[in-house]
Amino acid sequence: MNTRDKTTILDIAREAGVSKSTVSLVLQGSDLIRPDTAAKVRKAIADTGYVYNRGAANLRKAQSNVIGMVIHDLTNPFYAELAVGMERAFQAAGIVPFIANTAENPIRQDQVLKSMLEQGAAGLIIAPTRNTQPEALRRIEQAGIPIVTIMRRLPESRLPVVAPDNVRGGALAAEHLIKKGHRRLAFLGGHADLSVRRERLQGFRDTCLKLGISEQDILAIEGETNRIGGMSCLNEALDRDEPPTAALCFNDAVAFGVMIALRKRGLEAARDFAVVGFDDVVEAEHYVPALTTVSVDTANLGERAAHTVLRMMQTRTTRAEDQIGSVTLMVRDSCGPIRTMGGVQ
């Protein structure tokens, strides 16, 4: 089936009439080689259809250029956007990173990490699954491979994290809703063990209290971090005795679920209930009503994470500063106009 059985650097050398070393140097772009002999070599490479065996090179050099991105849910548009953003940043550096999905499953994550390790990854970006144990990354840390965590903070870990300013995002949302006249507020979705939720909720709650909302008028309901989760959270919230009139959602996916659940109850986001999302996925802007949400500048977050591992790889260190990206509230239509009075619904 194969036209020829593996053409190697030696074949190229023969073909170009130079030595093996010379070919190797050309391959590495060394400037020790005269332009015309380099050209000869390149021609031979093109003619023979030679393919560089990166594995062999890595073995000899004892280093690789493979970078892995381990994502807990590629099916969540936010993480898909994030992955694509990181990929773009790596591309600019001439690197093709590999993406792997862990489906929010720690066992699967272990397998993926083991594979990355055996494959000789030189760097790793990970958005860890829930319940990731501290030991999960130990092997990789021991091997001295740079790791940066993105979005989710690992408990008891000194790994650098790149994440948005979740606390401030929560605060911005609370402020916005209260200014709109809402007095009974909810935080919907997400699991309590997620650092992302703790931070967003903290900013939200603190600001509510500061602006005069009483503790019992701040409702927090846990749930899945997707549409389905949003739907059930909204229903649970509205079935309360004194239901909230507005909510900050754990993320945009939850917010979409909330809006769908509203519609199923014959209610309308904005008109009957104010909803704010978090992330600002591309869909948010085009939804009806357009979703008011906390933008985390996904592309920038991805870029930062990529540059951070790249820098760690160059400087051969496994430490780096945490990076907290700024957030902005994108005010659109899902919160409706200002309420005359935050009275009973």
Next chain:
Amino acid sequence: MNTRDKTTILDIAREAGVSKSTVSLVLQGSDLIRPDTAAKVRKAIADTGYVYNRGAANLRKAQSNVIGMVIHDLTNPFYAELAVGMERAFQAAGIVPFIANTAENPIRQDQVLKSMLEQGAAGLIIAPTRNTQPEALRRIEQAGIPIVTIMRRLPESRLPVVAPDNVRGGALAAEHLIKKGHRRLAFLGGHADLSVRRERLQGFRDTCLKLGISEQDILAIEGETNRIGGMSCLNEALDRDEPPTAALCFNDAVAFGVMIALRKRGLEAARDFAVVGFDDVVEAEHYVPALTTVSVDTANLGERAAHTVLRMMQTRTTRAEDQIGSVTLMVRDSCGPIRTMGGVQ
């Protein structure tokens, strides 16, 4: 930083008091080794934190177990679901495949494919970008690496493809809409150079004609394959003199865009305009109105593609039969009730 500098098979041998060969055999699960010596070796491996160097093994064996999945748009939920489905199938076979996104960019795709080749991929599944040139995959084919294309068919290519029965899907949609009483129909979204669109449109149009719709009452509008595309297609369609009253959309993303554009015009899917999607992404079922769409059984498609490459790898062949997955129409709410008369709107 590293606890020790690379423990190798030799260290394990020393630690366990056996030979290098024995360690290698244990690593490969050979049954030539007595259980108790295998146990000794395994213990040494665990104690030292040894990590298998797959690159070195691959070099020696002249074969690898890395499989690449090259996807043109991971940001499209359908393809994310598809990738995750394939990943699951590979996982069952003990393989961790690598995903790469090409962002619908042929240049990027070339880079990704080159990287996969250099990395020594043993198999490839590709959902190619638009305008993929036949030469793009030549190098990989020449190397004898099994490739299967998924969803999109490459022009003038003999590579096996795994895809849903697009023609039949288009036909089912047309039939459904016509039974509902619609007489002016549209096919919205997608680019004419996409095999997927050609097939879906063909099934749609043929069935329309067969069921008595005249050619001039079948409108086909090209557009992006995402929400934005759906929005502009719908607007273009409704701005016609004799606008259609129903549409089959290129895919679910386009369908969501169509429904959003309707709402922006003060219209409602189902009540004012019937819309059918294609793919049946998870979101379709939960949308309001729930989207009537052609289900392609995404998970099954992914599984088939995975099993096909796996089989090709085992049998060392680069040929395989095309596989066309069956489709079913999921009737939900987005087409509304039967129209009394397909009259002027």
Next chain:
DNA sequence: CTGAAAGCGCTTACAG
């Protein structure tokens, strides 16, 4: 620039 040589970490016969 070139050529000979060693070595990266593994696997694979092969003789014992």
Next chain:
DNA sequence: CTGAAAGCGCTTACAG
């Protein structure tokens, strides 16, 4: 089961 040996395709000093 073991041990010695060769070799996968590359890179890296090193002497010329």
